[in-house]
Amino acid sequence: MASDHAVRHDQLVQKVAHLYYMGGANQMEIAASENLSRATVSRLLAEAKRRGVVQIRIGPPVDRMPALEDTLKAAFGLDACVISMDRPRSLYEKNNRLGYVAARYLESHLDGVRQLGVAASRTLSSVAKALSPGVRPGLTVIDLLACPSRLDRSGDERIHVGEHICQQLGGNFIPLPANFLYRDPAARLKALESPEVAHGLALGPQSDMALLGLGSMQRFDGTGTYSPVSPGALAALADSGAAAHLCGHFFDHDGVEVPSVVTDRLIGITLAGLLAIPRRMMVTAGPAKVAPLAAAIRGGFVNELVTDEATARELLATF
The missing domain is CATH 1.10.10 (Arc Repressor Mutant, subunit A)
Structure with a gap:
């Protein structure tokens, strides 16, 4: 009681x-x-x-562009759109500013979210660093992509992004304790037999909200410890129609999945599982991400977008 x-x-x-x-x-x-x-x-x-439920923060202005947000939201049928204003000078570098704006949006839009799924990426690392410490005992944060145990100090901070976000938000963390990618199919099958891994994979699509980055066809570095998709293989995938990758899965300009050399070698949420999550918040920006972002929107993989002014304007030009 x-x-x-x-x-x-x-x-x-x-x-x-x-x-x-x-x-x-x-x-x-x-x-x-x-x-x-x-x-x-x-x-x-x-x-x-x-207790940190309310924090008073003094930092750079969260300069947004409401008119452009409304235009982009209507053009692409998004449920929400946050656009940071480009400035010639800033207290934060561009990537850090995007993470700061995304963190402010996430903190203020967690009502009704009991489970937050996180697909670790470099971009989301900047979001984690910008979050204010809070106390949310009713929130559970779960890895959508397998991440090795924290006992594995590989030096790749992305493997700790989900846990870092959970610590900042003040919730409860459920890991997906395995490697994201496997060279040996037998080792992957063995990892899938773990009750913890099976539990995490089953819980992922049941999230109320997913926090996502986005990969372009310029690189795919997997866990950061080795490159499972070589530049040549990436070029071949692009020639076959691939436009982007998300959670390790490639898809074309219409958002249709394209099989790749890692399709059967990874452990994490599927694209179909991702679509089962009601709110899919993507944080991404940059010239290389415009075509991938357009493809992700067409595929329905994002319905809440955080980006910057330049990316938003280039994205509108593709409409």
């Missing part, structure tokens, strides 16, 4: 803070709607600050 009470209390702290700071309600209005005294509301708001 004590545990149930604690969970309900945490949920009330978060709800009161959201009503006050995000909903614009005053303390008397919250007290009336939640059947609380004004003194209780005041104590809950103070607790929210003390």
